Amino acid sequence: MTDGPESLPAPAPPVTKEFWAATAQGQLLLKRCLDCDSVIWYPRVICPHCSSLRTEWFAASGRGRIYSYTVNHRGEGAYQDCAPFVLAYVELEEGPRIMTNITGAEGDALAVGLPVEVVFSDTGAGSALPRFRPAPG
Amino acid sequence: MTIRGKAHIAGAYEHPERKIPDKSVPQVHAEVALGALADAGLSLRDVDAYFCAGDAPGFGPVSMADYLGLDRLRYVDSTETGGSSYLSHVGHAAAAIAAGKCRVALITLAGLPRSQGPSRASRSALAPEAGFEQPFGPTTVSMYALAARRHMYEYGTTSAQLAAVKVAASQHAQHNPEAMLRTPVTVAEVLASPMISDPLHRLDCCVISDGGGALVVVAPEVARELPRPTVKVLGHGESPKLAGGRVDLTYTGAVWSAPRAFDEAGVRPGDIDYASIYDSFTITVLQAIEDLGFCEKGKGGAFVAEGSLLAPHGRLPFNTDGGGLCNNHPVNRGGMTKVIEAVRQLRGEARAPVQVPDCQIALAHGNGGSLGTRSAAATLILGREDA
Numbered sequence: 001m002t003d004g005p006e007s008l009p010a011p012a013p014p015v016t017k018e019f020w021a022a023t024a025q026g027q028l029l030l031k032r033c034l035d036c037d038s039v040i041w042y043p044r045v046i047c048p049h050c051s052s053l054r055t056e057w058f059a060a061s062g063r064g065r066i067y068s069y070t071v072n073h074r075g076e077g078a079y080q081d082c083a084p085f086v087l088a089y090v091e092l093e094e095g096p097r098i099m100t101n102i103t104g105a106e107g108d109a110l111a112v113g114l115p116v117e118v119v120f121s122d123t124g125a126g127s128a129l130p131r132f133r134p135a136p137g
Numbered sequence: 138m139t140i141r142g143k144a145h146i147a148g149a150y151e152h153p154e155r156k157i158p159d160k161s162v163p164q165v166h167a168e169v170a171l172g173a174l175a176d177a178g179l180s181l182r183d184v185d186a187y188f189c190a191g192d193a194p195g196f197g198p199v200s201m202a203d204y205l206g207l208d209r210l211r212y213v214d215s216t217e218t219g220g221s222s223y224l225s226h227v228g229h230a231a232a233a234i235a236a237g238k239c240r241v242a243l244i245t246l247a248g249l250p251r252s253q254g255p256s257r258a259s260r261s262a263l264a265p266e267a268g269f270e271q272p273f274g275p276t277t278v279s280m281y282a283l284a285a286r287r288h289m290y291e292y293g294t295t296s297a298q299l300a301a302v303k304v305a306a307s308q309h310a311q312h313n314p315e316a317m318l319r320t321p322v323t324v325a326e327v328l329a330s331p332m333i334s335d336p337l338h339r340l341d342c343c344v345i346s347d348g349g350g351a352l353v354v355v356a357p358e359v360a361r362e363l364p365r366p367t368v369k370v371l372g373h374g375e376s377p378k379l380a381g382g383r384v385d386l387t388y389t390g391a392v393w394s395a396p397r398a399f400d401e402a403g404v405r406p407g408d409i410d411y412a413s414i415y416d417s418f419t420i421t422v423l424q425a426i427e428d429l430g431f432c433e434k435g436k437g438g439a440f441v442a443e444g445s446l447l448a449p450h451g452r453l454p455f456n457t458d459g460g461g462l463c464n465n466h467p468v469n470r471g472g473m474t475k476v477i478e479a480v481r482q483l484r485g486e487a488r489a490p491v492q493v494p495d496c497q498i499a500l501a502h503g504n505g506g507s508l509g510t511r512s513a514a515a516t517l518i519l520g521r522e523d524a
Contacts, residue, residue: 004274011268020268041382042269048381068290068386070282072274072334079274087279087334089384096382099270099510112290129272 001071002082003103003121003131009078010125016043018057020127028060028118028130030094041096062118063135064092069102069110090116090132104133139401144231144242145360145367146519148177148353149480151458151473155317155465157347158252162194163204165247165349170205173351178363179241181205184353186212186239188230190222192248192349192468201245212239218513219505220415221375222246223352223472225515228373230354240356247349248468255469266380270510277469278342278418280509282334285420287386289336291435296336298438299419300327303340303462305446306416310459312488317344318463341419343461343471350473352480360522368483371498372402372518380511389504390514391428398500399430402518406430409518410496411482412453413475415503416460422446425502426453429516448491457482457491472503476517483521497521 011020022029031040033047034054040047047055069088072079079085086102102110103119115135120128150172152165160168166189174180184207193201198213212233216225223246230242261267288294304324310316322340330340360367374397378390399405406429414429416422423437431453432440440452448454458464458478461471479499481487499519506512 009272009274011272016268039382042266044265048379068283068287070279070286070334070336071332072276072279072282073331074276074278074333075274076276077274079276085274087273087275087283089283089386097384099273099275101273112286123272131273 001106002085004085004101005078005082007078008121008123008129010123010127019043023120023128023130024126026120028062029057030060030096031055032058039094039096041098061093064090064116064132066102066112066114066116067091067097068112086110101131102133103131109134138235140228140231140235140373141371141401141403142369143235143357144354144370145357146227146352146370146480147355147360147363147365147367148173148179149477150176151350151465151477152247152348152467153315154348155346156251157249162247162249163201165249166193166201166245167205169247169349169351170243170245173353174243176365177353177355178365179353181207182209183241184243185209186230186233186242188214188226188242188244190215190246191217192246192470218515220417220470220472221503221505221513221515222470223476224501224503224517225375227352227354227370227476227517228375228515231370231373234354234356240359242354244352244354245349246351246467246470246473249347250469251345251347275509276334277507278337279334280507281418281420282337284386284424284508285336288420288424291387292438294423294438296328297324298442299341299423300324301441302416302419302422302446303327306456306460306462309448309457309491310463312490313459313464316459316464317346318459337418337420343417343466344463345469346465346467348465348467350467350477352476366484367522368480369520369522369524370517371404371520371524372398372400373516374398374401375513375515377513378511384510386509389424389428389508390512391425391502391504391516394514394516395429398516398518404498404518408498409453409500411457411479411493411499412455413479413499413501414455415471415475416456416462417471421504421508424508425504429500429502449493454493457487472505472515475501475503479519483519497524
């Protein structure tokens with residue numbers, strides 16, 4: 001298993017500046033709606049649950065569990081030459097299920113429900129990709 | 138008001154070629170348009186409504202209408218929901234006809250991904266979610282693999298059960314001389330094929346083909362004057378399924394599109410004699426079967442493993458042309474061919490070994506987008522002229 005391409009793709013526009021600036025500082029930010037208290041994913045200006053435009057950023061715990069995963073043997077684009085790698089959805093403690101990669105876990109260690117924690121992979125472009133690895137203990 | 142019986146599919150045409158290196162995309166649109174109109178006994182001069190999706194090159198429906206010389210149009214629709222677009226087009230055409238907006242609607246699909254390679258839609262890079270998904274390397278297969286894995290986790294579905302979908306499609310494809318893959322395969326062969334994105338093997342995936350197809354939807358008074366049997370549009374339902382930040386990979390938009398279509402048609406899943414079900418991947422079919430109401434949620438694996446999908450005598454004969462898994466998947470958009478094979482079944486014109494005896498009511502279902510993120514579902518219920 002690989003950890004993906006050596007040179008990681010940086011998020012393309014439209015970017016959400018605060019989110020990606022925080023990743024470079026090792027922080028995973030989420031948005032919360034100030035009117036209905038929903039945690040919003042992916043970050044945007046409108047709350048898709050109640051239409052409010054009043055939202056705030058907050059720091060996620062960085063912990064979650066694997067909701068689903070696949071070992072992809074046929075990468076494309078930036079991932080063309082780094083297969084196999086793991087694509088996954090992680091369900092964060094705060095609720096959202098986010099698309100990500102799992103690093104540092106081989107075959108049998110991967111499982112739906114596995115506790116994971118966030119790690120940040122530098123893109124070299126002022127941002128880092130939030131990925132996840134098996135949580136210790 | 139409903140569309141039940143307010144419109145008929147009078148023409149259906151599937152391009153016979155699967156690799157077309159020497160033609161342009163507009164040319165193939167023109168070939169399928171003429172094919173479907175000839176099938177209906179109509180001409181381009183009769184067309185007063187034109188429908189196309191994202192595969193049509195140019196400015197919405199206008200460039201292709203200009204290319205084809207459709208100078209009598211009074212209704213256009215370029216609804217783009219990926220592979221399900223063409224099922225939606227039939228429903229929209231029926232609604233427009235029922236409202237008196239038009240009488241003869243032409244729907245076309247064409248493209249050359251096998252000859253020209255994949256075209257990455259530039260618009261998807263501008264989608265608001267792109268920055269939060271694309272950097273992690275998702276591919277089409279891997280998104281459906283995520284759905285398959287979660288379905289396995291929640292319901293105990295197995296790779297062998299998924300393989301049964303491909304096995305049934307291959308049994309049907311052997312009777313279709315135009316199919317890309319005509320050799321029947323076994324469950325063991327599916328499981329032994331290379332892993333693409335686990336748990337999906339190469340033989341869990343559809344083919345990539347050039348080609349296209351077209352449909353002609355007409356008002357009942359037009360249908361009555363035509364020489365060939367037509368197919369009645371009985372019901373239509375469609376629904377996008379959003380990710381909502383809490384994506385649930387175990388079900389599809391068919392949970393909403395199917396009840397709407399069945400209600401409008403006034404029939405139930407048990408009344409369906411034949412089903413065309415979009416088969417981008419084996420898991421696509423399995424989830425759709427559950428969500429369309431053909432079996433209990435989570436029991437799709439057992440349903441397909443007992444041979445239910447085999448024509449002509451299975452409980453739910455499906456994709457008798459071999460489907461996207463074996464026959465044809467023009468432009469990576471399977472909705473068009475799903476409608477075409479349903480029309481063949483209702484006209485009694487499917488290949489003889491897979492023709493469902495006395496086929497009265499058929500369902501055609503498609504989804505577009507990705508089951509791994511956000512998608513759209515569209516369901517049609519079609520019946521024979523006397524239905």
